[in-house]
Amino acid sequence: MYNILKKEKMSTTTRVTAKFTLGRNRVYGFEFWVMDHNAGSEVVLGTEFMIPTGIRLDLFNATAKLPAEEMVPLVKSLSVDEDSAEGIHVTGGPTKNLQIPAGEWIVFKLQKRKPSLGTHVN
Structure with a gap:
């Protein structure tokens, strides 16, 4: 690979x-490479x-x-039937960075029910 911005290899x-389970039973697996690109993270997961x-x-x-037309929420957002916003957090999931050797x-696992308002503190 060649970094065009820094003109170095x-x-x-x-x-x-990686294996992702979306919805009730859909499992998607794919492979990716990890590289040091000096952008503050080692992995950027795309939608490809x-x-x-x-x-x-x-x-x-x-x-x-x-x-199968099943819908999975990407982020928790305020809608017309909700009383308050919970911020731009994914409902459930890990609350810390995952350091996987x-x-x-x-x-x-992600929660299927709405977390309490105290789950995410701004």
């Missing part, structure tokens, strides 16, 4: 296989794995639509 450091599998992003409503794996 870049190299990958680790190959990772979603399009070939038939997932459509509805950014206006902040949802992902799975092939090479060769290891970790599982976390």
Whole structure:
């Protein structure tokens, strides 16, 4: 690889296989490489794995639509039937950075019900 901005070569450091479960039982797996690109993070997950599998992003409503028309919320947002906003946090999920050693794996599940207002503090 070649970094156009700095005119120097870049190299990958680790190959990772990730598995995502969206909705009730849809599992998507893909591989990506980890590299030091000096942008403050080692991995940037894109949406290129979603399009070939038939997932459509509805950014206006902040949802992902799975092939069976099941909808998964991307972020918690204020809607007309809610009393208060909870910020721009994903409902559920880990509340800390995940440091996963090479060769290891970790599982976390998202909540199906709305968390309390005290879950996320601004």
